[in-house]
Amino acid sequence: MALIVHKYGGTSMGSPERIRNVAKRVAKWARAGHQMVVVPSAMSGETNRLLALAKELAPSKSSAAYNRELDMLAATGEQASSALLAIALQAEGMESVSYAGWQVPIKTNSAFTKARIESIDDDRVRADLAAGKVVVITGFQGVDEEANVTTLGRGGSDTSAVAVAAAMKASECLIYTDVDGVYTTDPRVVPEARRLHTVSFEEMLEMASLGSKVLQIRSVEFAGKYKVPLRVLSSFTPWDIDINEEAKSGTLITFEEDEKMEQAVVSGIAFNRDEAKVSVLGVPDKPGIAYHILGAVADANIEVDVIIQNISKDGKTDFSFTVHRGEYARTVELLNTKVLPSLGAAEVVGDTKICKVSIVGIGMRSHVGVASKMFRSLSEEGINIQMISTSEIKTSVVIDEKYMELAVRALHKAFDLDQPVS
Amino acid sequence: MALIVHKYGGTSMGSPERIRNVAKRVAKWARAGHQMVVVPSAMSGETNRLLALAKELAPSKSSAAYNRELDMLAATGEQASSALLAIALQAEGMESVSYAGWQVPIKTNSAFTKARIESIDDDRVRADLAAGKVVVITGFQGVDEEANVTTLGRGGSDTSAVAVAAAMKASECLIYTDVDGVYTTDPRVVPEARRLHTVSFEEMLEMASLGSKVLQIRSVEFAGKYKVPLRVLSSFTPWDIDINEEAKSGTLITFEEDEKMEQAVVSGIAFNRDEAKVSVLGVPDKPGIAYHILGAVADANIEVDVIIQNISKDGKTDFSFTVHRGEYARTVELLNTKVLPSLGAAEVVGDTKICKVSIVGIGMRSHVGVASKMFRSLSEEGINIQMISTSEIKTSVVIDEKYMELAVRALHKAFDLDQPVS
Structure with missing residues (x-):
């Protein structure tokens, strides 16, 4: 019982x-x-x-x-x-x-x-x-x-x-x-x-x-x-x-x-088109930038998902992140009015027509080359990657929304997810 | 405030x-x-x-x-x-x-x-x-x-x-x-x-x-x-x-x-056609009858409203009461199966086509002749009274359902309820 x-x-x-x-x-x-x-x-x-x-x-x-x-x-x-x-x-x-x-x-x-x-x-x-x-x-x-x-x-x-x-x-x-x-x-x-x-x-x-x-x-x-x-x-x-x-x-x-789960490197392909991408361009590359930008966003109770900071060039850097699509307009407005003036950054640009596609698998921890296999597969389909974010058991890419289904199908096949488990 | x-x-x-x-x-x-x-x-x-x-x-x-x-x-x-x-x-x-x-x-x-x-x-x-x-x-x-x-x-x-x-x-x-x-x-x-x-x-x-x-x-x-x-x-x-x-x-x-309320003897005419009448006829007139009959009804969780016991004749009496119309069939069944056999009563009869009309007024306490005025008024309309029940501030009669509106209108007029209060 x-x-x-x-x-x-x-x-x-x-x-x-x-x-x-x-x-x-x-x-x-x-x-x-x-x-x-x-x-x-x-x-x-x-x-x-x-x-x-x-x-x-x-x-x-x-x-x-x-x-x-x-x-x-x-x-x-x-x-x-x-x-x-x-x-x-x-x-x-x-x-x-x-x-x-x-x-x-x-x-x-x-x-x-x-x-x-x-x-x-x-x-x-x-x-x-x-x-x-x-x-x-x-x-x-x-x-x-x-x-x-x-x-x-x-x-x-x-x-x-x-x-x-x-x-x-x-x-x-x-x-x-x-x-x-x-x-x-x-x-x-x-x-x-x-x-x-x-x-x-x-x-x-x-x-x-x-x-x-x-x-x-x-x-x-x-x-x-x-x-x-x-x-x-x-x-x-x-x-x-x-x-x-x-x-x-x-x-x-x-x-x-358990041991069984070691067999599959990647367990599934997840995706989502609820997000929008926001980039702050020409940010002076000095300590505290990330806090300066994201602190203001967090204070406005806007949740941030992927965060990317590109390497610096000529003392300037670009800073990008994704937010829920419904918060996009509010985020851009906030950056333009509250952050840009005090930051001395050049410009805020963004895109709501994006999606995020991820491969997820606990087996990724102990397998090398999983991410590169993902990137190759997307490249073979001619899909440009806009942002990359990785963790121990997943790798996510942000791509143009219109390629979402294509990317998911390609990755599903590339990682043999359509094959029955032995 | x-x-x-x-x-x-x-x-x-x-x-x-x-x-x-x-x-x-x-x-x-x-x-x-x-x-x-x-x-x-x-x-x-x-x-x-x-x-x-x-x-x-x-x-x-x-x-x-x-x-x-x-x-x-x-x-x-x-x-x-x-x-x-x-x-x-x-x-x-x-x-x-x-x-x-x-x-x-x-x-x-x-x-x-x-x-x-x-x-x-x-x-x-x-x-x-x-x-x-x-x-x-x-x-x-x-x-x-x-x-x-x-x-x-x-x-x-x-x-x-x-x-x-x-x-x-x-x-x-x-x-x-x-x-x-x-x-x-x-x-x-x-x-x-x-x-x-x-x-x-x-x-x-x-x-x-x-x-x-x-x-x-x-x-x-x-x-x-x-x-x-x-x-x-x-x-x-x-x-x-x-x-x-x-x-x-x-x-x-x-x-x-307060004093104002003394002016009107009767304040209103109430009526209801939710009830049914049940009579147990030919009941041996001895102590405990009411309890014998109504105890069984109460035990079955049936609510009783008006209760009338007529005077005895040849050692037999008739006992009547009203119940909610929805309980009528169950009440008659209960009396026939559980009460009549042990009571030695002759018969159970009933009527669902009745209504109850009442005059209500706190002034009735100190005014004589209010009930008789009610009965006269109904008599003038040719309405037969089947049951009467009185309390300090109301008098109720049970009559044939079809006379309900007629009775209410006649009583409303008889007690001057259509006249403005001075």
Whole structure:
């Protein structure tokens, strides 16, 4: 008998019929002898519906007091879907009870709309499990020290599920979603993309942060930190498929490096076209430049991803970085008005038509020549590289957006990702 | 500077536009120097939408565990509308914060779906008011000793508002609704019906329990018990009408008998066609009959309203009472199977096509002949009275349903309710 956490996304909870299927699936696991904790998202569309109402009432509002109310509002979506799932489980003959974040409690800090989990008290949940109940816990939300409702930000239900699994030392946390696992790259771009049976959490972390939207990145960080075995699998298989088959399906995200994983140098190709490139040209090359430029950007609460500083020439250098495309205009404006005048730099230029393509693989650590193979492959396709950034387990390039699919396909083939694993 | 509680029904909260109007009205009161607490219902239709989802998942479920989940589900409606109202108030330039029942906390017993308020801790709300904030408190809900969400039953937001007003010793509790006050009777039946400027809480209690759907009866009980001045008024007046005019509009429900109220003997005509009549005929007239019959009915959780026992004849008597129409079949079945055999009674008969019409007035206490005037008036219209029940401030008759409108109009005229008060 193991303690298992299931997490179901909004699409899986999208209608009474689907909620009933989730209940049947969870009941199957419970009847197989497992202690079950289930973390559902809000019914699909519900969070957007609620936030649109808020937007209509206060189009341009932004303050801690406003964000507090947004959290009160948005948290109702998961409270409703959790109660509905408990009701569906009861209708399936299971004893079941649902808890909102504050009832567990899942304690967070007070950063409304993007709170961080600080601790989870599992006494109440354990007592219910011991009494044979299936416990449903609202995803996405918690409670701060002053008993205010908080939410964890978009996709936060993944994080809730992993955090609960970590706190309760669950045997496995199963993330049911609308894809059937993690792929070597997006199958819509490369039809030959393969599902990975296992992927290391570090690779998954890079994949998630690079735009593979399967899991929220914080949930992967959590899983890695607390060594929670995490499985991504499909909620659209029939609920009554064999439980042993289901338990091995999808992709397992592991925190242990076993020998098998050494085989593949590169596990996947990630990509993202959410970014824009900004360059400050003709910057006097003296100590403190990076801080001078990026400090101002950070103070404006703009997140920066890739950062490149080119070598100096004639005492001047060029400094480039990428930001989210939605922050591009604000960033350029900020640099022109606040940074350029005091810096004595020549000019700010930028480009929103870029994309970032990355190869990710834990095997890269011990293999030389991986990056150069990537560059050669892109060169053979005539794709110009604008920026390069590397880490231990990934190499990213920024290229013209129009070459994105071509680059991804070329790299997927170059690293033999379309070949079955022996 | 007074502490004022406003309560807004689901229709008043029915759209972003209407929520904005509520916010403007509340802001007007706050800017006039009042400390404001606002209790909104869920947006109209929302509670029904949520409960329909539950019904679809568990068509015939009924248990404490199920009711607990229904409350978790239904409570989200008020949490969402409260957050939206706080957001709208912020957009109007007011500082505002919303609290769910558990955050105040409003403590209740654990009778899910029909909980009773036990206590309200107002420290947090008082601190916010002192800091100049408008406090929005969810109606309809509370929290029990084990931190479970509870709801107070349909219309419970009225009760929440009055309970908050009582706990905080508010100067007045204003119930904004889709009617502009309490009338001498339903204007849809009697076009000459007049709005009452004041009505005693005891009269209101009888009116509410007799089917005047303006206020939930428990809210009136609460108001009477804690002497909360309660005003029913329209939420469809323009939000920017003069505050002094608004403060005097609608109907004030008072707990003090002043001289003015002595003028009218009868304040209003109430009526209701939700009931059915059940008679047990040929009951042996011996001690314990009433208990024998009504005990069985009460044990089946069926509420009884009017109870009549006729005088005995030949050692046999007839025993009649009314129940909610929806309980009629179950009541007759219960009497036939469980009560008749052991009682030695002859027969159970009944009628669902009845209605109850009542005259209500605190002045009846000190005036003779009021009931006989009622009976004469009905007799002149050729209406046969089937049952009669009296109390200090009301007289009710059960008559054939088809005469309801006729009876109400005749009584309204007989007691001069269509004449302006001098």
